[in-house]
Amino acid sequence: MSQVQLRFYEELNDFLPPELRKIAFSHELARRTSVKDLIESFGVPHTEVEVILANGRSVDFSYIAQAGDRISVYPMFESLDISPLIRLREKPLRDPRFVIDANLGQLARYLRLLGFDVLYRNSFTDREVARIASRERRIVLTRDRALLQHKIITRGYFVRAVKPREQVREILSRLDLYGALRPFTRCLRCNGELEDVDKNAVLHQLEPKTKKYYHCFRRCKACGQAYWKGSHFNRMEKLCDYFTAPSEPAPMESDSEVKREPP
Numbered sequence: 001m002s003q004v005q006l007r008f009y010e011e012l013n014d015f016l017p018p019e020l021r022k023i024a025f026s027h028e029l030a031r032r033t034s035v036k037d038l039i040e041s042f043g044v045p046h047t048e049v050e051v052i053l054a055n056g057r058s059v060d061f062s063y064i065a066q067a068g069d070r071i072s073v074y075p076m077f078e079s080l081d082i083s084p085l086i087r088l089r090e091k092p093l094r095d096p097r098f099v100i101d102a103n104l105g106q107l108a109r110y111l112r113l114l115g116f117d118v119l120y121r122n123s124f125t126d127r128e129v130a131r132i133a134s135r136e137r138r139i140v141l142t143r144d145r146a147l148l149q150h151k152i153i154t155r156g157y158f159v160r161a162v163k164p165r166e167q168v169r170e171i172l173s174r175l176d177l178y179g180a181l182r183p184f185t186r187c188l189r190c191n192g193e194l195e196d197v198d199k200n201a202v203l204h205q206l207e208p209k210t211k212k213y214y215h216c217f218r219r220c221k222a223c224g225q226a227y228w229k230g231s232h233f234n235r236m237e238k239l240c241d242y243f244t245a246p247s248e249p250a251p252m253e254s255d256s257e258v259k260r261e262p263p
């Protein structure tokens, strides 16, 4: 008999079948296995895990599970002081740059609206996302657990919410990103940074009405797209308020808002 006892804590339980949630349960080790593979065999992506204790002692992902081990698996901690324990990464999610899988385009645009550095293409393959994340040390955002099991991804977050606006609120809250918001500083189309420009520099891009009524413009340093505080701007501001204030009522516009006209 080579059984271990496992317990997953807090939101890691989201990934478990109901009968295994929030309890210590026994598991038969079929073969020699690292604790990383053991954890992922229950559908919990390793990127969700911050601390692993085996018999009360911190271990890393390469630890080989031993018969009789009591293994506790903890998620990313945002508020709990775990400094005496070994974290699995040198620091938690404090460098909020992202790469987003091909299915979450609206989330990518919303996060850019809030000023986050977000790489996204609707043609991204899982392998590309994993490679970018590894090379550029970006956090992967996805609703695909299999993607997060790629070994080279060290930072990732499985997005629980289905609707894009709820996804934004979830991510800001779970990764505690409120201090990193810089709304209206990034291009929604290409992720480039915006700079203030003279109206003359973007005149050729403007419709006659825009030329007449607006005088302050910004331009994407990467793709040249012009931005101004047009009719959508107030609604976009409300949207930002909604993302950042939990009690804020949802604005009326649809999720396609950001696609149509940037501020």
Ligand SMILES: [Zn+2]
Binding pocket: 187, 188, 189, 190, 191, 192, 220, 221, 222, 223, 224, 225
């Ligand atoms: Zn751009």
